[in-house]
Amino acid sequence: MAFTDTIHGEADEFWSAILDHPMVARLGEGSLDEEPFRYWVRQDYVYLVEYSRLFALGAAKAPTLDSMGTFASLLESTVNEEMDLHRSYAAEFGIDIADLEATTPSPTTRAYTDFLVRTATLGSFGDIVAALLPCMWGFNETARRLADEGVPDHDQYAAWVEMYAGDEFTELTDWCKSLMDDVAASATESDRERYRDLFRTSAQYEYLFWDAAWRREEWPL
Numbered sequence: 580m581a582f583t584d585t586i587h588g589e590a591d592e593f594w595s596a597i598l599d600h601p602m603v604a605r606l607g608e609g610s611l612d613e614e615p616f617r618y619w620v621r622q623d624y625v626y627l628v629e630y631s632r633l634f635a636l637g638a639a640k641a642p643t644l645d646s647m648g649t650f651a652s653l654l655e656s657t658v659n660e661e662m663d664l665h666r667s668y669a670a671e672f673g674i675d676i677a678d679l680e681a682t683t684p685s686p687t688t689r690a691y692t693d694f695l696v697r698t699a700t701l702g703s704f705g706d707i708v709a710a711l712l713p714c715m716w717g718f719n720e721t722a723r724r725l726a727d728e729g730v731p732d733h734d735q736y737a738a739w740v741e742m743y744a745g746d747e748f749t750e751l752t753d754w755c756k757s758l759m760d761d762v763a764a765s766a767t768e769s770d771r772e773r774y775r776d777l778f779r780t781s782a783q784y785e786y787l788f789w790d791a792a793w794r795r796e797e798w799p800l
C-alpha cells in the first residue's frame with residue numbers, strides 16, 4: 580500500500596480538526612475579523628522565508644535531476660508567487676514590506692520553522708519530503724474543502740481559498756504525495772516510522788499555526 584494511503588486516515592483527522600478551528604471556519608464563511616488575519620499574514624510571511632530554505636536544502640539533497648528541478652521551482656514559486664499574495668495583503672492593510680519582513684516570529688512560528696529547517700539540515704531527502712507534506716497537503720485540503728462550501732464573500736479570504744485550492748497548488752501537492760510514496764517504497768521500516776513521526780509533527784504544527792493566529796500569540800516578556 581502506498582505510504583500516503585497508510586497515513587490517510589490519520590491525516591484526515593488533522594485536516595478535519597483544522598477545518599473545525601474557528602479561525603479557519605470563519606475564514607471560509609467570510610466572517611473572520613481582520614485582526615487575526617493580519618496577524619496570520621505577518622507570521623506566515625516570516626514562516627515562508629524559512630520554509631523556502633526547505634526547498635533549497637531539498638534541491639541540494641535531491642537524488643534525481645527531476646526532483647532537484649521541482650524543488651528549485653517550488654522555491655521560485657514560493658518566493659515569487661505565494662509570497663506575492665502576502666505582499667498584496669500587506670499593501671491592502673497599509674503594512675510596508677520592510678515592516679512585514681521585520682515581523683518577530685511568534686513562539687509557534689519559531690518552533691515550527693526551527694523544526695523544519697533542522698529536519699532539512701540534519702535529515703535525509705525522505706525526511707524533508709515527510710516534514711514538507713503536511714504543509715502542502717494540509718493547505719490544499721483545507722482550501723479545497725472550504726471551496727466546496729462556496730468561495731467566501733470577502734475578497735481577501737476568497738483570494739486565499741482560490742490560491743490554495745487552485746490547480747497549480749493542487750498539482751504541486753499531488754507531486755509531493757507521489758514523491759513521498761516513491762521515497763517510502765524503497766525505505767526501511769524504521770525510515771517509514773520516522774517519516775510518519777515527522778509528518779505528524781508538521782501536521783500538529785499546522786494546527787497550532789492557525790491557533791496561534793486566532794489567539795494572536797506573543798512572547799510572554
Ligand SMILES: Cc1ncc(CN)c(N)n1
Nearest residue numbers: 623626714715718785788
Ligand atoms: C503555516 C503554513 N503552512 C503551509 C503553507 C503553504 N505553503 C503556508 N503558507 N503556511
